[in-house]
Amino acid sequence: MNSSKQKEIQQKFQQQMDEKELLNCMRCGFCLPSCPTYIESGQQETHSPRGRIALMKAVRDGVIEPDEDVEHSLNLCLGCRACEPVCPSGVKYGRLLEDARDIIQQHKKQSFPVKWMRRAVFKGLFPSQSRMRQTASLLRFYQTSGLQTAARKTGMLKVLPSHLQLMEQALPKVPRQKKSRLTEYKATSPARKRVAFFSGCLMDTVFSSTNEATIQLLQLSGCDVVVPPIQTCCGALHGHSGEKEQAKQLAKQNIEAFEEADVDAIVMNAGGCGAFLSDYDHLLQDDPAFQKRSEAFSKKITDISDILVELEFHRRIPLALPEQVITYQDSCHLRNGMGVQGAPRVLMKAIHGVSFKEMKDADRCCGSAGIYNILQPKMSMQILDHKMTEASLSTAAAIVTSNPGCQLQMVAGIKRSGHSSSMRAVHLADFLLEAVQYGKEASSS
Known part of the structure; x- marks a missing residue:
């Protein structure tokens, strides 16, 4: 990077980085044990939240230049925000990281x-x-036409890096894309709430069956469900990858789409999307036309697990599955960004025949982090290997997740660790619907 560009970046740091937030970091070190990259890098200070904030401040103050080492440190961060809940000063590290990446x-x-x-x-x-x-x-055509089988048998995929070969193996069977979809679904039990559903982009295509399961669960719990047809991508990948202006445009489109629906809550089933959606009020805080509108929108964002527990779904619907041990991998953004950690566990523990076993370090990132596993494969696989060690010790037959990226990463981890015959990764919504269907059959027999 030439000197003029470095000077320009430094000026933007001075103009756009929140100096008060940077100074809020007391360098106490409470964040260090919670940071996966700090642990996996052999406790390198520059790969910790405290160290990265120090780098941001040093660039802003002109003490150091925004060179490749600074950029590498910021890019190596997962953005999991595990540092935020343990920070005694309440530093909004995730926002600082997004701003710094965007400027660079x-x-x-x-x-x-x-x-x-x-x-x-x-x-x-x-x-x-x-x-x-x-x-x-x-x-889907690649998977069903015989191309995938041929590519694997002939070894064509070996031209790809090993981590991309693993990701190809971890891809779920893509459902057939429906040409037309309903925009309203009536409750199948006495109506108690009217909610909107955020269908997402990846969830609405590759994981559309999980979206269908989520809507069915909402209907069973007494929700009339509206699915605004003009909604779009949440913008999380854009916001995390230095495309903040594009993220703002997507946020405005979503706000306008959901304003037309008179609902009690906006329900989502992907932790990464949920945390970003609930932060639209910060993203658009400087836009007078959307400031109050974004605040109203963000207040309505609710995870599927929270609303199901609120409506006592697990008490009103018989839930059962064949005897098995299960564990749970927290979605970082669902837990650290939205504060949702208890509700998924309440629902899983309510399933008859299931023994829930807490996995050690369930709250530590799995290494997916959006597209981190593609951009930073070495660190991602290092973190995943640690995760699979703990998952194996749980002896679980199923690792339940609440985010598509986590699910794909855990599938990759199961294959990488050789547990494909004894373990699976499954989204919470799909797992609950399985429990509903099995419970219904058990109660009628």
Whole structure:
């Protein structure tokens, strides 16, 4: 990076970085034991939240230049926000990280292939649900046409890096993309709430069956469900990857889409999306036209597990499964960003025949972190190996998750550790619907 670009980045740090938030860090070190990259890097200070904040402040103050080492330190961060709940000063580290990445990304010189790829992914693919569905259809064709089988048997996939080969194996069977979908679903028990459902982009294509399960659970719990058709990607990947302006545009589109629905809550089933959606009020705090509207929107964001517990779904619906041990992998953003940790466990423990066993370090990131496992494969796999050691010790037959990225990462971990025959990874909504269906059959026999 040339000196003029470095100077420009430093000026932007001075203008845009929250100095008060940077100074809130007391360097106490409470964050260190909670930071996966600090632990896995052999306790390197620059790979800790405290160290990264020090780097941000040093760039802002002109003490150091925003060179490749600074950028590497920021990029190596998972953004899991595990440091936030343990911080005695309440430092909003995730917001600082997003701002710093955004400034660097927007003011660094990029090669044409990188520019093209970022534009294609962040502006062409994720904001367009039609393109997401087309991509999912192509992936389904690859899986069902015999191409996948041929690619694996002939060894063609060996041209890919090992971590991408593993990701290819971890991909779920993509459902057929439906041409038309309902926008309203009536409760199948006495109606108690009217809610809107945030369907997401990846969830609504690759994981559309999980979305269908989520809607069924809401209907069973007494919710009339509205699915606004003009909603779009939440913008989390954009916000975490230095594309903040694009994230703001997506946020505005979502707010406008959901304002038309007169609902008690906006329900989501992906922790990464939920945390970003609930932070729209901060994202748009400087926009007079959306300041109050974003606050109203963010207050309504609710995880599927929270609303099911609130409506006592687990007490009113018979839940049962064949005897098995299960464990739970927390979604970092669901737990650290939205504070949801008890509700999923309440629901799982209510299933007859299931023995819930808490996994050690269940709250530690699995290494997925959006597209981190693609961009930082070495650290991601290192973190995943630690996670699978703890998962294996739990002797669980199922690792339940609340986020698609976590689910894919845990599937990859199960394959990588050789546990495919004895363990599976499953989304909480799918697992609960299995328990509903099995419980219904058991009670009628």
